[in-house]
Amino acid sequence: MAAARPDPPTARASRGAARRLLLAASWKRAADHRVDPDALPLLELPDDDLASWRREHPLALLLPVVQRLLIDDVEGSGLLVAVGDERGRLLWVEGDREARRRAESMLFVAGAGWAESRVGTSAPGTALELDRGVQVRGPEHFSHLVQEWSCTAVPVHDPADGRLIGVVDITGDDRAAGEQTLPLLRATVAAMEAELALSRTRSPRRVGTGAGAAPGAASSPRTGSRPARRPRAHQTGPATPAPPRLDVLGRDEAVLHAGGTATTLSARHSELLLLLAARPEGWSAEALADAIWGERGAVGTLRPELVRLRHVLEAVAPSLVPTSRPYRLPTGLATDADEVVHLLDRGAHRAALRAATGPLLPGSSAPGVESLRGELARHLGESLRTSASVDVLLQWVATAQGADDEPARRELLRLLPPRSPRRAGLVAGAVGGPAADRDAQRDATSADLP
CATH class of the missing domain: 1.10.10.10 (Winged helix-like DNA-binding domain superfamily/Winged helix DNA-binding domain)
Structure with a gap:
């Protein structure tokens, strides 16, 4: 088999010029949309909506293909594999653990919106905007928070009618936008689309009807309509009563259900x-x-x-x-405090923070209650500082319980990019903190100075 010939200089120059035009047009669209280059993306799918949308989206059927062809090979590589829907919302972000932790600082997490109209030029958003494979390297990103990363993305289509149903992306260092990455992603997407077509022949009722729709959807997700939920089967006989539950968070008098x-x-x-x-x-x-x-x-x-x-x-x-x-x-009697601990142990930090509606019986001075209250607060703070994403940590320090958590503030200052607009509020909020922490805050502040 003959070796592949290198591209002649004129071909490379032509592609380079096309890339510059593509990126310039994308930056102009971002400016027209008034995208803030220093802002974090928004979490457009909260936990409950994310779980439902994942479950009902046709891309869920194709995850084994992505796992086999991409995800299995990126652990320990510093690379991430993301799968997003047709609106640019990330549904799954998998890959190297340390890279995932670092990517949380720019909110490259499941549920976040990465459409070009939201964050400007990026591989997943621009690939969806142009309906073609795209590579973006470092400073070519519109957002300042993303300019240390490179990425390649290819859109996914419904083979029945060609409609756009999502995007697959590889994000990481320079290798994520290397010469072999785009062909690899195109081959992966081709395998995904073939699997989607084949799945309809095996089980026609399991996948949306040729519009990229989720099962039971009244219309394509592209239209903005949420999938219609299937009616539940009618249950006969008496319903099983819920077990007793005691609510003790954020209230002085418990409520027994x-x-x-x-x-x-x-x-x-x-x-x-x-x-x-x-x-x-x-x-x-x-x-x-x-x-x-x-x-x-x-x-x-x-x-x-x-x-x-x-x-x-x-x-x-x-x-x-x-x-x-x-x-x-x-x-046994379960409490809402038990639910917070269960969520933390499961790694569902955002849901745990939402469930932690306040201190445990805050008006009580009973020694046993004070001990339980302190134990829960310590467990909550330590779990969030150790494993939670940046957006969840930001929510934590904004609560009454987390407002005095100086270690969490220092961890956020360490994780957030130097030019992140969130840093100023964290440093200002720590001015009145313990004297022992002020040197750390002074160091963090100096990182923001030109």
Whole structure:
């Protein structure tokens, strides 16, 4: 087989001129759209919407192809593979772990909008705008936040009618816009489109009808309509009751949900029920008295309160009436604080922050409650600082609970690009912080100076 001949200089010069024209036109469109080159993209698909849109989008069927041809080979390479919908919203971002962490600083994350009209010139957005494969290197990006990256993207079409249904992108260092990257992506997209056509012959009802629509959609996602949800099958027989739940975040008086009703408890009963829920193995009378009043000898005060709590629970949640010796609940009782911990442990940081509506029984001075409150706050802050994306950390420090989290502010100043407009607010917000942190803030401020 004969070796491929290098392109003659005239051909390379011609392609170079075409690229410059393409990029100049893209920058002009970005300016016409009044795109801010220093702004972060917007998260256009929150967690719940993202999960639904992923599930119903035809690209979901093609992920195994992308996994096999691209994602399996990029771990540890410093490269990322992104799959976006026809509006430029990223649905999946996979690849090298450290690159993913760095990319969060420019909000190159699932759910973010990367259409050209939103962020200016970038491979995924401009490929969708022009409906062709595009490579963008470093400073060719319109956004200042992206100019340390290079990328290549190719649009994906519905083979039934040629409509645009999404885009596949490789982002990273200079290799992401190398000579072999564009042919690789074109071959991957061709395999995806072939798989989409083949899937319709295997299971015609599983994929949208030739418009790139999601299953059950009334129209193509291109039109802006959300997919219509399939009606659920009618259930016969009585519905299974939801298990009891205790809401204790952001309120001084807990709300017990049981048997289809919500009961607001007194402050003291809120503390008792929370502590019983937090220790399934139970409490001795002395230990529980100490956790409520800070005095192991307050057993005489504890017992009447437990009698009153039992009367309340007998009326609204008989299954929760506590037993004695030790004092414990006969069945488990979940709390909204447990849900926050579960979400954090699952890595769903944005959902966890949304669920953390406030401190745990903030008005309580019971030692046992204060301990639980502090433990939850520490777990929340540490998890977000260690693993959360930049946008979630920004949301955290803007809350009452995270406003004094100086380590989180320092981590954000480390992660955000030097010219990010978000840095000024972080530095200003830290001026009144502990003296030990001020040197770090001064260093961060100097990074913003010309």
